[in-house]
Structures are given as structure tokens and as C-alpha cells.
Amino acid sequence: MKLKTILVAAAAITLSAGAANAALITTDAGYTGPDLDLTGYDNGSYNFTYGPVAVGEFTFTRSNTTNNSGQGAVVGQGGYGLNANGSFGGDAVYIGLDGPGGFGFLVGPNAYSQIGFFFNYAPGVGDDPTIAALDINGNVLEEYNLATDAPISTPGGFNQFQFRGITRDTADIYGFRFGGSYLLASGTATGDVIGGIPEPTTWALMILGFGSAGAMLRRRRTSCAL
Structure with missing residues (x-):
């Protein structure tokens, strides 16, 4: 009986060690997964599509269900509430x-141990906003409800997104589902x-920073001359 108990316990430990641990992540600090590169859709156009469309290294598609426009998903730039x-x-974008x-x-085409992007959603509209990591066959590995597990709140905000993603201890994530x-x-x-031209406010801060650095250098030179 003792030997059987030991064997059963060992088997349980082995199974536990073989299972990938997962967690919801809410910051991109230390994030090592893929970015959502929307280069090419930043041309002022506002498109609707069911896909497939290329989005960086990913292919984006939309499930064929009832939607507001009757045209699937939004891709690009445009007014949205x-x-x-x-x-x-x-x-x-x-x-x-x-x-x-x-x-x-x-x-x-690649496998990752982390995947996540910047999101926002309409509170209280539709079902619950969810994100899920998918395996190579499209099966759900992990799924999280943003409304309950990590709510996003940006009241009255403009162009405000917050990072939400999934991390696992095994690189077995091939896809991402959200809806x-x-x-x-x-x-x-x-x-x-990603890697786009800084906004005007960013340029202003950069110029201010360069100006401050130049002033400091001039003061140092003056001090040295004295």
C-alpha cells in the first residue's frame, strides 16, 4: 500500500510539472511576446472586414456573427465610441x-509563452469582454474575462488603451482570440x-529636454572657465 501511494503521488507530481502555468498580465513591463503592428493601416482609412487581413506577422479574421455595421470588424483609423x-x-490605429x-x-506562424496587446471595450454592452490564448490547433489554452478579472476604466478618455495579456511557462501560444x-x-x-512618429506633445517634451540638457552643458562650461 505504501509503494502504491508513493507511485500515485509521484505520478501526480509529474502531471503537475508537465502542465503549463498561466496568468493574466496587466502591464507591458517585461513583456516578451509579439507586438500588434498596424503599420499600413495608419493612412486615415476606416475599413470594415471579416478578413483575412495581414496585421504584422498575424492574420486577423472576424467570426461571422451579428454586428453593428453588418460588415464585421474595424481595421484602421476612424471615430469610435x-x-x-x-x-x-x-x-x-x-x-x-x-x-x-x-x-x-x-x-x-510562431509560438510564444506570452501574448497581449492594448485594449479597451464598451462597459455593459454585449456579453463579457474576453481574451484567450490559443494552441496550434486553435483550441483555447487560457481565457480571461476582462470585465471581472481585470476591468478597464478610462471614463471620458480619448485614445486610451490599457495592456492585457496572457503568460504561460511554455511557448505553446500560436493565436489570440478576443471578443x-x-x-x-x-x-x-x-x-x-509601433515605432511611429512621436505625437506633437511628445516632440514638445523632447525639445524641452534637449533645451534643458543644453542649458546645463553651458552652465558647466561657464563654471569650468571661472
Whole structure:
């Protein structure tokens, strides 16, 4: 009996060690997964599609369910409202579901142990906003409800996204699914394109920083001369 108990316990430990641990992540600090590169969709156009469309290394598709426009998903730039969580437009570039139901899928050729992007959704509209990591066959590995597990709140905000993602201890994530609400995804917290040109406010801060650095250098030279 003792030997049987030991063997059963050992088998349980082995199974536990073989299972990938997963967690919801809410910051991009230390994030090592893929970015959502929307380069090419930052040309001022506002498109609707069911896909497939290329989004960086991913292929984006939208499930064929009832939606607001009757045209599937939003890809690109344009005015969009998410009720209490604010509005989007101007320079913001994003992909999203133009309806309260169904899912969008991002599928790529590579395997990752982390995957996540910047999101926002319409609180209380549709079902519950969810994100899920998919395996190579499209099966759900992990799924999280953003409304209950990590709510996003940006009241009255403009072009504001917050990072949400999934991390696992095994690189077995090949795809990402999101939906259950009017849900937008972008590559940055403000909807800028990855590596894009800084916004005017960013330029202003940079110029101010350069000016301060120059003033400090001039003061040092003057001090040295004295």
C-alpha cells in the first residue's frame, strides 16, 4: 500500500510539472511576446472586414456573427465610441469588433509563452469582454474575462488603451482570440503605430529636454572657465 501511494503521488507530481502555468498580465513591463503592428493601416482609412487581413506577422479574421455595421470588424483609423470608456479617433490605429458578440482571431506562424496587446471595450454592452490564448490547433489554452478579472476604466478618455495579456511557462501560444463585446485592440497605449512618429506633445517634451540638457552643458562650461 505504501509503494502504491508513493507511485500515485509521484505520478501526480509529474502531471503537475508537465502542465503549463498561466496568468493574466496587466502591464507591458517585461513583456516578451509579439507586438500588434498596424503599420499600413495608419493612412486615415476606416475599413470594415471579416478578413483575412495581414496585421504584422498575424492574420486577423472576424467570426461571422451579428454586428453593428453588418460588415464585421474595424481595421484602421476612424471615430469610435465605447460609451463610458471614452472615444477613439484622430491618429489612433486599431482593430476591433464592430458589434457586441462574436470573436476576432489573430493567428501567427510562431509560438510564444506570452501574448497581449492594448485594449479597451464598451462597459455593459454585449456579453463579457474576453481574451484567450490559443494552441496550434486553435483550441483555447487560457481565457480571461476582462470585465471581472481585470476591468478597464478610462471614463471620458480619448485614445486610451490599457495592456492585457496572457503568460504561460511554455511557448505553446500560436493565436489570440478576443471578443464578447465592442472591443478594440491596438499596439500602444495611445493607439500610435509601433515605432511611429512621436505625437506633437511628445516632440514638445523632447525639445524641452534637449533645451534643458543644453542649458546645463553651458552652465558647466561657464563654471569650468571661472
